[in-house]
Amino acid sequence: MSDFFSAGWSIYIAVVTVASLIGCLALLVIASRSKQSGGDGTSGHVWDVDLRELNNPMPRWWMILFVVTVIFGFGYLALYPGLGSARGAFGWSSAQAWQQEQAEANAALATVYAKYAGMPFEQLARDRGAMAIGERIFVNNCAACHGSDARGAKGFPNLADDDWLHGGSPAKIVETITGGRQGMMPPMAAAVGGPGEVSDVAEYVLSLSGSPHDAEAAKRGSAKFVVCAGCHGIDGKGNQAVGAPNLTDRTWLHGYGKDAILAMVNGGKTNVMPAQEHRLTREQIHVVGAWVWSLSHPAGMATAAAAGAR
Amino acid sequence: MSGQGSPMQATAPRPVIPIVPVEAAGASMYRAEKKIHPRTVKGRFTNWRWAFVVLTQALFYGLAWFDWNGRQALLFDLEARRFYVFGLVLYPQDFIYLAALLIVSAYALFLFTAVAGRLWCGFACPQTVYTEIFVWVERLFEGDRTARLRLDAAPWSADKLWRKSGKQAAWVAIGLWTGFTFVGYFTPIRTLAAAVPGLGFGPWEWFWILFYGFATYGNAGWMREQVCKYMCPYARFQSAMFDRDTMIVSYDAARGEPRGSRPRSVAHDALKALDKGECIDCTLCVQVCPTGIDIRQGLQYECIGCAACVDACDGVMDKMSYPRGLIRFVTQNGLAGGWSRADMWRRLARPRVLVYSGVLVAIVVALALSLALRHPFRVDVIRDRGALARQVEDGRIENVYRLQVMNASEETQRFHVTVAGLEGAVVASAPDVEVDPAGARWLAVRVQVPWPTAQAAGPGAHPIRFVIGRVGVAGEALSEKSTFVVPR
Numbered sequence: 001m002s003d004f005f006s007a008g009w010s011i012y013i014a015v016v017t018v019a020s021l022i023g024c025l026a027l028l029v030i031a032s033r034s035k036q037s038g039g040d041g042t043s044g045h046v047w048d049v050d051l052r053e054l055n056n057p058m059p060r061w062w063m064i065l066f067v068v069t070v071i072f073g074f075g076y077l078a079l080y081p082g083l084g085s086a087r088g089a090f091g092w093s094s095a096q097a098w099q100q101e102q103a104e105a106n107a108a109l110a111t112v113y114a115k116y117a118g119m120p121f122e123q124l125a126r127d128r129g130a131m132a133i134g135e136r137i138f139v140n141n142c143a144a145c146h147g148s149d150a151r152g153a154k155g156f157p158n159l160a161d162d163d164w165l166h167g168g169s170p171a172k173i174v175e176t177i178t179g180g181r182q183g184m185m186p187p188m189a190a191a192v193g194g195p196g197e198v199s200d201v202a203e204y205v206l207s208l209s210g211s212p213h214d215a216e217a218a219k220r221g222s223a224k225f226v227v228c229a230g231c232h233g234i235d236g237k238g239n240q241a242v243g244a245p246n247l248t249d250r251t252w253l254h255g256y257g258k259d260a261i262l263a264m265v266n267g268g269k270t271n272v273m274p275a276q277e278h279r280l281t282r283e284q285i286h287v288v289g290a291w292v293w294s295l296s297h298p299a300g301m302a303t304a305a306a307a308g309a310r
Numbered sequence: 311m312s313g314q315g316s317p318m319q320a321t322a323p324r325p326v327i328p329i330v331p332v333e334a335a336g337a338s339m340y341r342a343e344k345k346i347h348p349r350t351v352k353g354r355f356t357n358w359r360w361a362f363v364v365l366t367q368a369l370f371y372g373l374a375w376f377d378w379n380g381r382q383a384l385l386f387d388l389e390a391r392r393f394y395v396f397g398l399v400l401y402p403q404d405f406i407y408l409a410a411l412l413i414v415s416a417y418a419l420f421l422f423t424a425v426a427g428r429l430w431c432g433f434a435c436p437q438t439v440y441t442e443i444f445v446w447v448e449r450l451f452e453g454d455r456t457a458r459l460r461l462d463a464a465p466w467s468a469d470k471l472w473r474k475s476g477k478q479a480a481w482v483a484i485g486l487w488t489g490f491t492f493v494g495y496f497t498p499i500r501t502l503a504a505a506v507p508g509l510g511f512g513p514w515e516w517f518w519i520l521f522y523g524f525a526t527y528g529n530a531g532w533m534r535e536q537v538c539k540y541m542c543p544y545a546r547f548q549s550a551m552f553d554r555d556t557m558i559v560s561y562d563a564a565r566g567e568p569r570g571s572r573p574r575s576v577a578h579d580a581l582k583a584l585d586k587g588e589c590i591d592c593t594l595c596v597q598v599c600p601t602g603i604d605i606r607q608g609l610q611y612e613c614i615g616c617a618a619c620v621d622a623c624d625g626v627m628d629k630m631s632y633p634r635g636l637i638r639f640v641t642q643n644g645l646a647g648g649w650s651r652a653d654m655w656r657r658l659a660r661p662r663v664l665v666y667s668g669v670l671v672a673i674v675v676a677l678a679l680s681l682a683l684r685h686p687f688r689v690d691v692i693r694d695r696g697a698l699a700r701q702v703e704d705g706r707i708e709n710v711y712r713l714q715v716m717n718a719s720e721e722t723q724r725f726h727v728t729v730a731g732l733e734g735a736v737v738a739s740a741p742d743v744e745v746d747p748a749g750a751r752w753l754a755v756r757v758q759v760p761w762p763t764a765q766a767a768g769p770g771a772h773p774i775r776f777v778i779g780r781v782g783v784a785g786e787a788l789s790e791k792s793t794f795v796v797p798r
Contacts, residue, residue: 057340060343062540148695152697255701
């Protein structure tokens with residue numbers, strides 16, 4: 001009842017409730033004492049000149065049942081919340097009941113997770129039960145961005161290809177899920193030069209992965225790539241320490257083709273993976289991390305696929 | 311009301327039955343219901359009623375123990391959401407069959423009621439059946455009607471105490487057995503039976519066993535006709551199905567009145583001269599009535615059509631050497647017009663009956679066909695909610711779907727998924743999936759479309775079809791519609 005500014009509505013509801021219950025009781029008492037008035041087996045009322053009503057008495061058990069429900073109503077209101085904002089003798093609340101149920105469920109789950117907490121990823125990946133739990137955690141928490149098959153989409157990394165921005169070791173995966181990541185590519189056009197130079201660099205980047213490119217322009221661009229090498233490395237293979245992607249493979253997180261590369265160099269991009277530490281427990285992160293890891297480690301894949309069944 | 315055979319055409323003057331107020335003047339608005347002690351009766355309708363008692367209860371108590379394919383034949387596993395009906399494994403998605411079953415039940419009720427009144431109430435309704443069983447137990451312990459009335463009026467004694475407590479104990483036992491059997495259709499009954507010695511039921515099993523046990527005990531032991539009179543909605547709306555050609559339990563007033571006692575020596579053909587009808591006013595029809603009415607006052611809403619009064623009266627007519635049928639199943643038109651049985655049968659072909667039968671037959675046929683043509687598996691296709699579309703190697707466009715493959719058989723099955731609808735579309739993930747017996751499995755399916763096809767189709771959503779078949783079984787593949795998104 002905290003929704004109201006004053007206790008007025010609370011009192012109003014309590015008064016109406018109690019008055020209704022007393023009213024029901026009074027009605028039952030009065031009706032059970034009154035006799036039919038016609039004296040001829042009718043109720044004595046006449047409508048439309050000659051329409052009368054036979055007295056067809058209710059069974060007494062029905063009235064007794066009504067009295068019992070009214071008494072039950074008083075008992076309920078005394079013990080449980082319902083009378084305005086009164087909390088009732090038991091002090092019960094739905095929020096409290098929910099918390100208690102949640103605590104019970106968590107306690108039951110804790111024994112399950114306790115078993116997995118000490119296992120390394122390699123072992124978890126072979127555990128059918130752990131993988132089934134991991135997949136469910138993933139589908140409920142991660143699939144919104146990474147897709148339910150964990151293969152991502154434009155701007156959302158593919159987690160199944162063993163190509164990692166920030167490292168794919170078990171410890172790094174847990175670190176990524178726990179604290180999140182922020183990938184930042186600054187706008188580099190000014191540092192590279194004019195539009196022509198930017199275009200040359202883009203051709204060079206295409207050449208790194210053996211994609212179709214203009215060799216002349218790429219050659220010119222290679223000199224200008226020095227500006228990019230600070231993060232992506234002289235060989236363009238990236239740097240997992242700062243989350244700089246490898247430009248020599250065929251993974252194109254933010255789009256394939258020259259236009260996409262130009263847009264990235266000119267505009268830059270900030271890409272965020274939100275931290276999960278406040279949504280998932282350490283044990284849950286451990287299990288879902290192992291599931292993600294298993295996707296790119298074929299020994300674990302077979303069991304992970306088998307674990308999909310329920 | 312049918313226009314034909316109106317009372318005007320009746321040849322014999324119909325005696326008017328006066329309406330008698332239930333209560334005398336000055337009575338209360340509430341009434342303490344008097345316990346009805348129906349007298350035991352013998353006859354063909356009673357035999358029918360007992361046949362239905364035995365049949366329905368053998369089914370109810372027995373079917374739970376019947377096995378099929380190594381599991382309970384009829385089991386509604388609410389927790390796993392699988393419903394086993396002999397060879398069928400039903401999913402919650404098959405709820406339509408339950409709806410069809412309920413419609414069939416409703417139309418069957420309408421049809422029977424239109425043809426012959428409250429047949430369901432009188433012969434097959436659990437309330438009637440359990441009341442019959444409980445009254446039988448009561449008779450075992452306390453004797454027939456007169457003995458029971460005497461026992462109720464007698465002061466408490468050792469004899470009364472053991473008879474009453476013995477009856478109560480038997481009632482409670484039947485009630486608990488009923489509750490136990492009922493729960494046995496939702497929890498495997500053999501598991502449940504194993505828990506009986508140690509009373510090791512789960513909390514909900516306890517609740518429902520006691521709840522249904524108490525409901526059976528209370529309704530059949532104490533409430534009886536009160537349920538029909540005050541609680542049952544069917545009892546009230548069944549009269550809407552009645553017309554003047556509905557067979558109902560009726561007292562032939564033209565034949566029976568004026569009623570009154572007479573020596574048995576008076577011959578049947580001498581009754582006219584004595585100004586006597588055939589009713590000897592023995593009140594046996596009232597004594598056997600489970601709802602405590604006098605059928606000689608005409609059709610009343612309390613009458614459940616059990617025909618106990620017909621059997622009682624036929625017995626009396628036999629003893630008096632009068633023809634049977636002073637109280638009988640007859641239509642209002644038949645009674646008024648003195649129709650023969652064949653006349654009444656002919657009125658069966660009236661619109662109301664034909665429409666009910668037509669709908670009933672149509673739904674039964676549809677239900678049977680639908681069950682016969684049912685696939686042993688089901689598939690739901692859901693587009694991945696996260697990733698709309700992505701570009702992969704060689705510019706191909708990939709969409710992700712989650713297929714829920716449900717195995718509605720009791721063998722492990724392998725399914726093969728293919729996709730159609732766009733030129734060159736292929737399933738890029740593992741196309742085969744194995745599903746456990748009566749299991750369901752979520753399968754992440756990646757569909758790829760070559761770049762030229764995607765360009766030709768243009769940005770937007772394009773219809774595709776998933777075709778899912780059983781590996782090694784041809785000709786029963788399921789086709790499920792979905793869309794493929796090509797990004798801008």
